[in-house]
Every structure is written in C-alpha cells, then in structure tokens.
Amino acid sequence: MKIVVLSFDQLSMSWLGTYGNQWLPTPNFDRLALHSTIFDRCYAESVNLENSSHAWWDGGFRNLNGDTKSSVSLAQILKQQGVDLTLLVEGDVEEHSVPLDQNGDWKSTGEGENGTLDELIEQGIQSIEQSKSGTSQLIWLKGLGEVSNEIPDIRFIEQFAEEEGLEPTDEMLTEWLVIMSQPELFEQLEPDQQQDLEQIFGAARILEIDAHLGKLWDALLDQSETGNPETDNEEWRLVITAATGEATPTLSTRHVSVPMVIGTPACDDARRRPALVSSQDLPVTLIEWLVPADRKEVALEEFAAMGTALQDVIEDPQHNVRDFVCFSGAGEEFGLATRHYLFLAQWSTTINTSDEESWKLYVLPDDGANRINMARQYLEVAETLSEQLTAFVHQIENEIQPGIEFFQVSTLSNR
Structure with a gap:
C-alpha cells in the first residue's frame, strides 16, 4: 500500500464544504469527499501546535510537563519494516514546531528555504510519480494551513474578493498585502477592519489549499489508473488532517476539532463516521496499513501508542473506537x-x-x-x-x- 498524508499546522473544519460550510466554495475537497471516509468527530491532542504535531510522530499524549513516555517514532518503526519514507514541508524546515527528522529516517525534508504550498504539492506529485512498484510507501506533506502569518497567493485573494463583489483595485490589494505582512500596521486597524481582512485572507488561503489539493488528488487518480491492480501494494490512499483547528482565544470545540478525511481512488462513495477519533489514531493506522501482517503485532507493541487503528471504523459505520x-x-x-x-x-x-x-x-x-x-x-x-x-x-x-x-x-x- 502507498499512503500520502497532507497535514496542516492549522485548518478549521468550518472552512470546508465537506464539514458543512456553504458560503466558501471548496470544490476539490468536495470532489475528494466523494471517494472518502469522513470523520465528523476528530480531535487534536492539544491546542498547542507542538504537542498535537508530536502525536503524529510518536502517538503519545503529553503530561503536565509536556513530556511523553513514547521513546520510538513512527518513522523508526516504518523504516525498520522496509517502508519507503518521504517527508516534505512547506516553508523553512527550521520553523516547524517539531523535530522532523532526528534520526535521519525520512528520505527528504524538502528544500528547507521558504518553500511555498505550490512547491510542496509539486514535490509531492513528483514523489508520487517516481514511486517504485511493489513497495510500501509513505509520503508525508506537512503544510502550514491557515496560519495567520502565511500570506496566500494574490490570485486567490482576488478570486475571493470578486466572488464577494468587492472589486478591489490594484492599490487596495497592495495595501492589504502590506498591512497583513506587518503586524504593527494590522494592530492599528479598527476591530471590524481587522476582522474583514482576516476573513478575506483566511478564505483566500482556503481557496489556495483547495486548488492545490485538486492537483494532488488528480495525480493520485492518475497513478492508481496506471498502477498494477493485481498488486495490493499499489493501492493508494490520501489522508487529510490538521494539528489544530480554529484559532480561538479559549479552549473550545472549534479549537480542537480537526478534519480527518481518508480518500481512496478505488472508493466510489462518501462515508461519514461519527466515531470519536484523535490525532494519536493516525500513526497507529499507518502502521496497520503499511506493515506486513506477520510483523504488525510486534511493530504496534514496540510503538506503544495511545491511538487505535481506524480501519474497522472505515469498514463499519457502527464501530465505536472509544467512549471519550x-x-x-x-x-x-x-x-x-x-x-x-x-x-x-x-x-x-x-x-x-x-x-x-x-x-x-x-x-x-x-x-x-x-x-x-x-x-x-x-x-x-x-x-x-x-x-x-x-x-x-x-x-x-x-x-x-x-x-x-x-x-x-x-x-x-x-x-
């Protein structure tokens, strides 16, 4: 099996049509959903980005001191089992909130110098196209998402503004970009002006993410059609998730609720699952998918994570992972x-x-x-x-x- 994970530091479910948004078009998320299992109740491990991101790599939960018992990483487990690992990140590698590659287990951590979302997706598509037949593979694309200091491509700002009937001039667009790139200028605005600009730039960023998701999904569809259908290892899956949800001032449902969408090109229907799932479930699920059956039990025991594999939930809508x-x-x-x-x-x-x-x-x-x-x-x-x-x-x-x-x-x- 071959897995592509597209994760984001922050991505609120409230932006996506898949989760009920009706005012912002996300056609590629909607298209992916038609071939996916959609988890309606997925929770981050923490509102703290570093803690939630860590849950992907080691499957643990942080205590009051921010420590975890986990001593072995997902990458170590998968590499020991012969899984081909690729990690690519958006932006500067040094700015990401977790130690991405402490042991050199991943094949690549990207360019490391301000790579854009567009470049991240293009590198991911290249990795998909260069995939070797007959090998288990995990390609992890780690994006920033809707973080406040990430300026979307101006094309998507224009697109959203036009859809809202704003018709901004070039001078207005330039002024918006300057204000949003300089926090001291943004703080000088009135609260309603700040809210308006945040909505415009946030929505534009979602449009940008959606457009690039479409490219990635098309690449997976193409690769699935050209792969060997008689080989189980050639099945592709795409996982979309985030470390944190909406940026709210206090702990809330919106803050810790994150998307979890698992797309399979061979799947021809949308499946919604109400089961309670969490960030810790993702690494366990990846081990379940990628490690051979005769070595899976040993790998999971060594990983000793707190999560649960989600395959049973995917297959059975009534399956209950946990009660809380x-x-x-x-x-x-x-x-x-x-x-x-x-x-x-x-x-x-x-x-x-x-x-x-x-x-x-x-x-x-x-x-x-x-x-x-x-x-x-x-x-x-x-x-x-x-x-x-x-x-x-x-x-x-x-x-x-x-x-x-x-x-x-x-x-x-x-x-």
Missing part, C-alpha cells in the same frame, strides 16, 4: 469530549484533580459553539466526566502503559 477523547489546552486546562458532551476544566495541582469552579459543560451537537455552560444544571454528568478526566491525567502522569483501556464512560451514552 481527552485533550489539553493552554497551561493546565484539559478537556474531555463524549458523543454528547464537551467538558472543560482547569487542573489543580494542589488537590491533584480538576478545579470544580472552572468546570464547563456543553451539550453536543446542539451547542457546538460552546455558548451555554450547563455544568451546574447537569452536575452529575459534570462530576462523572471530571472523574474520567482525573483518571486520564493520572494515567499520563504516572506513565501507565499506553494503549490499555482503564476507564469507560458508557454510563453516559444514553444521557
């Missing part, structure tokens, strides 16, 4: 999401549990924007979720063997 997902916010704030609730709390090192005064409970999906705190109205639910969150944090802090199910919240499933 935990994630961390800024400082010592933690969250726990179930199928029906989002629970947020500040951790108290004094009593070694969550601070009851900080509890926030939101009912999902009715309050996806997290506006109404129901912790006092649903106190019993909040208390139970606090217990589960406490058990989880203690598990991490005490470095209990990852991957073991120590607790469930099935008692909440019918509430």
